[in-house]
Amino acid sequence: MHNLFPYMVLLIPILGIVAGIVGRLARLREKQLEIQAGQTAEKAAQYAAHTERLEQRVRVLERIVTDRGIDVAQEIEHLRDRPLN
Numbered sequence: 890m891h892n893l894f895p896y897m898v899l900l901i902p903i904l905g906i907v908a909g910i911v912g913r914l915a916r917l918r919e920k921q922l923e924i925q926a927g928q929t930a931e932k933a934a935q936y937a938a939h940t941e942r943l944e945q946r947v948r949v950l951e952r953i954v955t956d957r958g959i960d961v962a963q964e965i966e967h968l969r970d971r972p973l974n
Contacts, residue, residue: 954961
C-alpha cells in the first residue's frame, strides 16, 4: 500500500481536473442546446406568421371568386389567350 501513495496523491488532483473539464463541457453543451432551441422557436414563429398571411390571402381570393365567380373565370380565360412577355 505504501508504494501506491505517490500515485494516489497525483490521481486525486487529476480526477478533480477531469471532473471540472467534464462539468464545463456539459454546461457548454447545455448553453448550445438552449440557443438552438431559441432559434428553432423563432423559425417556427416566422413560419406560423407566414402561413397566417398565406391563409388570409387565400380567404380573400375565395371571397373574390365566390363574389365574382363567372367574371373571374372569363378573365382567367382571357389571360390564358394572351402571350406571356
